[in-house]
Amino acid sequence: MKTADPELMRAINRFHVVDAIRRFGPIARVEICERTELSPTTVSAITAALIDDRLIMPIAIGGVRDETARGRPRVQLTLNPDAAYVVGVKLAPDQITVATTNFRADVLESLTVPVRLARQSAAVIADLVEDGVRRSVADAGLTMAQVAGVCVGLPGIVARDAGVCRRSPIFGERDVPFAAALAARLAVPVTLDNDVNLVTLAEHWFGRGRGLDDFLVVSVEQSLGLGIIHRGEVFRAPNGLGPDLGDLLVRTPTGADVRLGEVASGAAILAEIAARSEPERAELLTGSGRGIIVARDLAEAGDADVTAVLAQAGVALGLVVANLIALFAPPRIILVGAVVDFGPPFLGPLTRTVEAWTPGGLGDVTEIVHQRWGDDIWARGAAAMTLRNLYGSPWNTTGPVTRRPPR
Amino acid sequence: MKTADPELMRAINRFHVVDAIRRFGPIARVEICERTELSPTTVSAITAALIDDRLIMPIAIGGVRDETARGRPRVQLTLNPDAAYVVGVKLAPDQITVATTNFRADVLESLTVPVRLARQSAAVIADLVEDGVRRSVADAGLTMAQVAGVCVGLPGIVARDAGVCRRSPIFGERDVPFAAALAARLAVPVTLDNDVNLVTLAEHWFGRGRGLDDFLVVSVEQSLGLGIIHRGEVFRAPNGLGPDLGDLLVRTPTGADVRLGEVASGAAILAEIAARSEPERAELLTGSGRGIIVARDLAEAGDADVTAVLAQAGVALGLVVANLIALFAPPRIILVGAVVDFGPPFLGPLTRTVEAWTPGGLGDVTEIVHQRWGDDIWARGAAAMTLRNLYGSPWNTTGPVTRRPPR
DNA sequence: TTCTTTATTTCGTGTCACAAATTAAAGCTG
DNA sequence: CAGCTTTAATTTGTGACACGAAATAAAGAA
Structure with missing residues (x-):
């Protein structure tokens, strides 16, 4: 200390x-x-x-x-909204979202680039992000010189302190020093973080975590993530490592051990629905970035396969959520992400499983809620993360107060 | 803040x-x-x-x-070793351990009362603890007036801030306000805590966690527990709730969902070995408090049943440990407790499972060690927990330094 | 003895938070 | 409209603190 x-x-x-x-x-x-x-x-x-x-x-x-x-x-x-400007970037498997915000974390400009990142090298992705950032900043009527910092969020295991992405579905490579790569291109401080930490901070600042000092965020997008606010701060493992919920081990009803990400992530759900579909539908589901939307339409139409797969995923995640309650006993767990937005077909089995398996003595502790966000909340969270640092950083450190002119 | x-x-x-x-x-x-x-x-x-x-x-x-x-x-x-004295108490299903320490956490006197607590009411247990504390303090040549505080550790879910035990294998009842009950009997400040938090603090002060700011302790005694040191502090859920590792859900190879405590705890292991034994041995294993010792002798003799049960428990715990690595990415995990002391028959399957399932990208992060302790380390940890509070507490707060006499 | 070296204390300065007193800027009153 | 009241904000004065510089303490070495 x-x-x-x-x-x-x-x-x-x-x-x-x-x-x-x-x-x-x-x-x-x-x-x-x-x-x-x-x-x-x-x-x-x-x-x-x-x-x-x-x-x-x-x-x-x-x-x-x-x-x-x-x-x-x-x-x-x-x-003062114009005290500084920051940029938040969210990398998802099928798109890049960039948002430029002012000092109050109001989004001035946001843009989304649909691109399948997994096929590209880290260098190419850095190029794409650079272009997106420069464009968003220009669209906001600013120059890069006015940007105080950039924060990039992405799924996977991120060593925030080092600015290195250890492993991510975004990158084919391991141990990508993405923060440094981007900082070199933009000549601006860059931080790298787990994407769920960003949406978690966004919940804390703008969402259902406002006023709460302790809560969890479980994100079910293409991949799975967990964010923790503990005593008002984002909880981070040593080295700033963020947990990847998809790495948790669960067992299937047949007794095989698998990662949760292979059962309950958006990617896994789409793949499973596709496997149960005829080829044409399968391609719709996994081919473009629109698979989730296709699946949602099917779910709303009451498709039995889709419902079954969602229920199975909901139960798997429900067991994990029950475990998170056992570990963290949070007053609230906020569920976010495209898969959560399926609603009852997914949430019903999930909440029933949680209720059935919450440890005795903790039944009254945790409330489970969910929150629907637009795409740019992630990027806004990233901006907030940068501001979070600015608020307490050296250029904020005025030095001795007495040095003010006596006017 | x-x-x-x-x-x-x-x-x-x-x-x-x-x-x-x-x-x-x-x-x-x-x-x-x-x-x-x-x-x-x-x-x-x-x-x-x-x-x-x-x-x-x-x-x-x-x-x-x-x-x-x-x-x-x-x-x-x-x-100054005599600046204050504190008492630590550890409640286990089959015994009470009490230790009186000085201000340096040196154990002055410790005693163990073999008693099957589960059969007794909370009031009786409080009586027994009172007797133990008074005896230990007297044996140390002290009076209760010299005792600055008492800390009681027990397995289960403990709301430390409220001094209430929500649920524990020790108590038949729920929500036992044990701290208040004991404070009334002893007229001394009493804190209640999860037992694993105490051994975790002991590891931090005296054991294999010395000098580390982040590590986990997994305890496998009669019941299972988890302790977390995060940024040099004991990590606690809101309300001071401690996690109970035995509440985590796992699936058996047949696909049924059970709590980890029903598979990998000392109690579960003994019960399973007993179920596979003839009646006479079964009684030896579960009847008295010596079941673990009997089982250890059997394991050392190479008994196949015992080995199989231990291996199964080790694998189950290994999967959970892999999950803990995914969540907390700690530099070290310390395994403690009587079951861990079985050694290779238990630890071998455990570590192999952990190695097999540690998430990619975290392979080099966590080192797993184990530590053998005597009974009184728990009570010493409890004493340390009290001291931890004393070091920063009001009677330590001298007030303004300048108020010292100029002599 | 008289240096030299290292540890600890004393002295003086600058920062800080805060209580008390003061000033500022309104509405109210007759 | 000139005082009076009320609330907000600032100024003044005080005590606590950390710390750099200088002084002192307590040894060994010359």
Whole structure:
């Protein structure tokens, strides 16, 4: 742990203030005092420094003032949306999504490039991402010089600290130093992260995890993922390794050991439905990037094969979710991803399995919810991840407050 | 998160100093500076306050001084062993272990009461523990007034913050407020914790987890448990809930879903061996508390039934361990407990299974070791858990350093 | 004895949070 | 509209802290 000195003290309190403004802004200084339990003096000093640095700004009009309001009106403070810009990138097997956001994580521009990445080398993918980022930034009316950072999310095992992707369905290769590759192309700081960590942060900031300090996110897209918020922070294994839920071992009803990803991932589900279909439908399901949509139509039409496969996957995932409850006892588990969006045919078996197998004594602990997102939430999460770092980073560290001009 | 003020600053740094002395003591102030990266000024001030409070003390003789040493000799500092005394208690299905330790977590006295707890009510168990604690404290030549705290560890699901045992093989009842019950009897602060968290802390302080900031402990006793050290701290679910590894779901080779505890726990293993034995041996295995010892003799004699059951349990646990690696990617997993002590018949199948199923890309991450402990390590861990709290607690909080008399 | 070296303490400075007092900016009152 | 009240925000003054620089302590070496 870092040793404590006045600078750390200031950094902590400044982070609290910025965080309060991000979460509850526009917000007046008095309210910041209440939320953070800092004294008015301290809040005043910190906000003055932040305004000096143009990270936050007072809002001209006081907003809706209470009818019966008395006294000096409150000055609302808000993040300066133009304090910085960041770019989030999400790599999926069949597409790249890029989003450019401002300092408030509002998406200014997002674009999706449909491309089957698995067939390409890491170098080519880096080229494609570079093009996407440059285009998105330009479309937002910005230049790369204004971009403070880029975060890339992708499925698989990612060593975040090193910026290396150990293994991913995206890359044929192992141990791809993708962050460095992209940083070299864009001349901007790049972080690499597990994609589910990004959607998890997005849930924490904008979604169903708002206000919660502990929850899990289980993502069922083409591949499976797990994100953990523990004590208000994204939980990471040493080296910043992210867990890959698809790697968990389960046994099929016949007693064979397989990875969960071979049973309950979007890819596996589509493959299984395809295997049970005539060739024409099979190609529709696995050939293009639209397999999930085809399958959803079939499910809605009540296709027995599809229903059976979804139910089987739901049960398999349900057992794993029951295990996650046993391990983490989270107040909430948020299910996200295209497969979750199938709804009852998948969620029904899943929740019934969870209920049946949740360990005794933990029955009342965990609530399971699901959330439907557009494509760009992942990229927005990536942007948020970059901002999360900026809020507490050195260029935010104003140095001693007293250095401000006495005006 | 707590807001930062000078007092917090001091508390953090004081903890670092105490922790350095605990881990590396006897240790001189200069070395504390190096280890903690605090300035000599700060270390001097903090150690002076600690000496004032009699939590630490200078050692008279400087120890082995280097031949070529020059200059003013270093003064070694060490924890004052008599600064406080704590008691650790471990509840197992067939015995209670109590250990009284000093402020350095040296065991002064330990005793084991063989008693089949499962048959008794929580009130009776509390009585028994009270007697054990009073006896152990008296044997150590202390009075209860000198005891700063008691920590009780037991298997099952424990809500540490509330001091409530949600469910345990020890108690027939659910939601037993055992901490309160014992505190009322002993008039001393009592904390309740999952037993594996205690042995995990013991590993961190005295065992194979020393110097590691991240590792897992998997315990295979009568029941199964998991302990996690994450960033140097015991990882706890919200509410201080501890995970119970025995609750994890696995499938048997025939495809049935069962809890891991029904396959790979000591209790399950003994029951299965007994089921394969003639009545006389069966009773030996499950009747008294000595079943494990009987089984170990059988295993050493090469009994085929025993070997087969152990192998089966090892494989089941191996699959779970592979999953834990997928989730936590820890640098080390420490296996402990009576069943682990069977050695190769159990560990062989386990490690082979882990190796076979560790997710690709994580093959080089985790090292699996095992550790043999005496009975009282659990109780020593419980004592350490209490000390862990004392080191940072209010009575340690000297208040402003400057308030010291100028002498 | 008088250096030299190393450990520890003292002194002085700068940062910080915060309580108390002050100022600011409104609405209310007669 | 001039005071009064109320609430928000800032300024002032104080105490705690970490730390660099200088001083002191306690040894061995010359």
